[in-house]
Amino acid sequence: MSTPLLDIRNASRRFGGLLAVDDFSGFVRRGERVGLIGPNGAGKTTLFNLITGFTPLSSGTVRFDDAEVSHLKAYEIARLGVARTFQNLRVMPNLSVFDNVSIGALGALGHSPLTALLGRRKQADEISRRSWQAIERAGLQNQAGELAANLSYGKRKYLEIARALALSPRLLILDEPAAGLNDTETAALAQFIRKLSEEGLTLLLVEHDMAFVMSLCERVMVMASGRKIADGTPQEISRDPVVLEAYLGSAEEAA
Amino acid sequence: MFDIFFVQQLVNGLSVGLIYALMAIGFTLIFGVLNVVNFAHGEIYMIGSYAGWLAITIFAPPLLVVILVAMAIGAMAGFGLERIAFWPFRRFRDEASLKSKAMREATLLSSLAISIIVRELAEKVFGSNMQTIPQDYLLLTPIQIGPLSFASGQFLILGLSIVMLGGLQWLLTRTRVGLSIRAVANNPMGATYVGINTERTIIATFVIGSTLGAAAGLVVGLYQGAIFPAMGFAPGVKAFVAMVMGGLSSIVGAVVCAIILGVAEAVTTSFFAQGWGDLVAYVFLVITLIFFPTGLFGGGRDRV
Amino acid sequence: MRRALPTIIILLAVLVVLPAILSAVGGGYWFRVTTTIGVFTILTMSANLVSGTTGLLSLGHAGFYGIGAYTAALLATQLHWPFYLTLPAAGVVTAFFGIMLALPTMRLIGIYFAVATLGLGEIIHLTLLNWVGFTRGPMGISAIPGISLDGLFTASDIVNFYAVAIAALLTAFVLGRLAHSYYGNALRAVREDDQCAASMGLDVVRLKIQSFAFACFFAGLAGALWAHTTGYISPGDFRFSESILILAMIVVGGLGSLPGAVIGTIILLGLPEVLRPIGDYRMIVVGVVMFLSILFLPRGLLSETSVLHTLRRQFGLAWNNTKHVGWRL
Secondary structure, eight states: OOOOEEEEEEEEEEETTEEEEEEEEEOOOTTTTEEEEEEETTHHHHHHHHEEEEEEEESEEEEETTTTTTOHHHHHHHHHHHEEOOSOOOOTTTBBHHHHHHHHHHHHHOHHHHHHHHTTTHHHHHHHEEEEEEHHHTGGGGTTTEEEEEEHHHHHHHHHHHHHHHTSEEEEEETTTTTTHHHHHHHHHHHHHHHHHHHTTTEEOOOOOOHHHHHHHHHEEEEETOOOOOOOEEHHHHHOHHHHHHHHTSSSOOO | OOHHHHHHHHHHHHHHHHHHHHHHHHHHHHHHHHEEEOHHHHHHHHHOOOOOOOOHTTOOOOOOHHHHHHHHHHHHHHHHHHHHHHHHHHHTTSSSSHHHHHHHHHHHHHHHHHHHHHHHHHHHOOOOOOOOOOOOOOOOOOETTTEEEEEEHHHHHHHHHHHHHHHHHHHHHSHHHHHHHHHHHHHHHHHTTOOOOHHHHHHHHHHHHHHHHHHHHHHHHHHHSEEEEGGGGGHHHHHHHHHHHHSSSHHHHHHHHHHHHHHHHHHHHOOOOHHHHHHHHHHHHHHHHHHOOTTTTOOSSSOO | OOHHHHHHHHHHHHIIIIIHHHHHTTSTHHHHHHHHHHHHHHHHHHHHIIIIIOOOOOOOOHHHHHHHHHHHHHHHHSSSOOOOHHHHHHHHHHHHHHHHHGGGGGTTHHHHHHHHHHHHHHHHHHHEEEEEEEOOOOGGGGOOOOOEEEEBOOOOOOHHHHHHHHHHHHHHHHHHHHHSSSHHHHHHHHOOOHHHHHHHHOOHHHHHHHHHHHHHHHHHHHHHHHHHHHHHOOOOGHHHHHHHHHHHHHHHHHHHHHHHHHHHHHHHHHHHHHHHHHHHHHOOOOOOHHHHHHOOOTTTTOHHHHHHHHHHHHHSOBBTTTTBSSSOO
16 A cells, blocks of 8 residues: 555644644545545534644644645645645636636646746737636536626636646545535535545545535544544444534434 | 924924825724724715815814814714724624624725725716815915924914823723723623624724825815825825824824834925835835734734 | 737727827827826826736835836936837836745735735835935936937937837736736636635736736836836825826726727826816816726726636637636737
8 A cells, every 4th residue: 555645644723722623633545535534613624724734733743745845835735736725716707707617727737927028929828728628518518708796606606626637637636516506516526526536636535515525425423522523434424423422413414 | 504404304203104194093093993994084084174175165164163173073084984994894703604704804895895886986076176165175285493494284283182192091991881892892802792893993993094085184284285086095195004003903003103103204305306215115014014013112013 | 910910900000190199189299198198008008017917006106116217217317228228127126126025925815905005105206305315315316318329310299209119018018928828827817716716726826926027027118118208206106196196097997908908098098188178187186086986886987807708708818718617828
């Protein structure tokens, strides 16, 4: 078994007196589909922020592809191949769909002003190709020229994923991808994500929709109050008494 | 001799600082409640001084009446300002794509535009030169206490500041209006849920802040003996500096930093030429923003 | 050929048609007015890059305009440098200052950055005003040599016009390339959501600094042109009100829109000239126009989105011409 793609060791994040993430250790192997669940306020998004360099670690380490990334800035970690989507969709409303997606490509391929000034067509064409590829994968060809602000909620979700794909990531982190979608949309999304995984993408996702998580993920980590309280297959997790207890106190409804 | 001189400068600086403090409070209140910078605050200060001057030249009433007139006009100006430059942009607040950043920029620009219009109109109406305050009202009667000499104006400033600060404290802690201001500043959505009329609170904040600013303008006018339309710009910026230094949401912090600013300015002006004294505030501003993003006393909100 | 046509039209309009018209209506004064507008378009286009496209609202741009003007003036009067050296030198020096002054403020966002730039602009202005030994303070610098080349041409209204026109066209070309490209997308991403841009791999700090550097270079260039075409500069030309004027122009024209910046400049500078009675109330008009603009036309007269769309659609700047998406640069 080779080293895991993502390896989190004893990660902690403290905000003043609050320990949002408390000594969390976990990993994601290459090609795996791992879910992260837990009651609201468990620290899942903070953990994502730690992994992606949005927030600095208070202690512990994060390793990506056997290299320590704990102290790297967000954009450096992204360029190494870690892409994410956001819980509260952060598409850039005043840019077109294509332009939004191109941001990911720019991140991966670089953004020198000389490209534009010296008329380096080849670089631009590469960005264009990659962006279009990501748009096609996400099925947004017909909306490519639309302003992102005019997109429906469901389409925006795909836009965020397309933008992340344009980074050509090795690890895709999805923060509540199914939130706000109805059953049909959720099923379509699950199918899409599964296809991405089959194409070789490693996935880590947070979701409250239990059926979604259970059907899609090979392994599930459970967080509560900043700590990891369980780690196993969906079947094992759903029977774990510690997990059930963690959920009993919250206003969660299992799907 | 040197020590006395230095102490004298400190005293002068204290007076200047208290003026900035009165303005800074208005800034901080508005920022706390609306999370926006009011670029026209300096113009309210100027309006206060011109209102007082007009009252003096037309009616020649007693000093206290002049102060009250200035404050009343300032309050009305504050109300008008809020309705014209800030309220129209809150109608669009619900749009998902218009995040608060866009609204903040819009109100920054709108209040900036209004400040330009008001300032230029004042220049057209009153001329850009200084207007002098009639002799009787000037508060320059020297008063000697030990080795230090004060002007009567400085006592007025001190007294007025204490009264205003005390009044504000009472207002914020003992009245419903004050309570709603603190509530909205703390959590706007939560405040609406418990039934607080956010609109009225915002208006009240502007009115109160503007009253303080106008009073400051009037007193400065009386103390320095001359007023001019552009007089609000520099104090306005300095009040903003004080607010940022004080940690954005802290009134006490803003007051303390305003005084620090005033003293620093007075000391600089006495040891260097006048022009460099103005520089102090801007240097403080830039240094604070860069090195102390949460203000000197912490507690700043938001990413800076 | 279709792509070259608009460029040719613009070149002809600015370099041939316009001077002809100006000569016809009496030359002299009108050339000077147009030259002023030209200098300001360079300023506004540069301000548009940093405040409009990149979203770093700057309230101190006039300060950099001033640095450029003083650099050129001092180089020309003290070291007797010719204009073709002072112009680029002014640009470089200003860009350098811009980076130095802006570097520490790059962390700031939104209004905090705006107020920091206000502070910087005032610091620059006050320094120009008070450092009498170096800048001659309020007396200003006079007798700045004009734009002339021995044996070829001597300074005159027409020469000034062409110098500024050519500079403005070059500026538009360079800034246009920067903005209407994937690099421009990167800058716009910084404006739209800089945290998100960073999580997508964009080096946001570097982009901000680059944007600022380019903007300051051209602001310095504009300042140098101002110095050489008017022959006299003083700190009063570079105060806060100038910064606001520039801001108003780009807001009216449309934040992030290059042609918008030009339109805004023409309107806010040209109107007071054409309607003389308004001239005295210039700043009031500026304030009113700016306010009405923000209220009713928040995206400006030529909004960025419509400009980008038109460029891709009409001028073939799009990758994938059937869908009019992407950039070819």
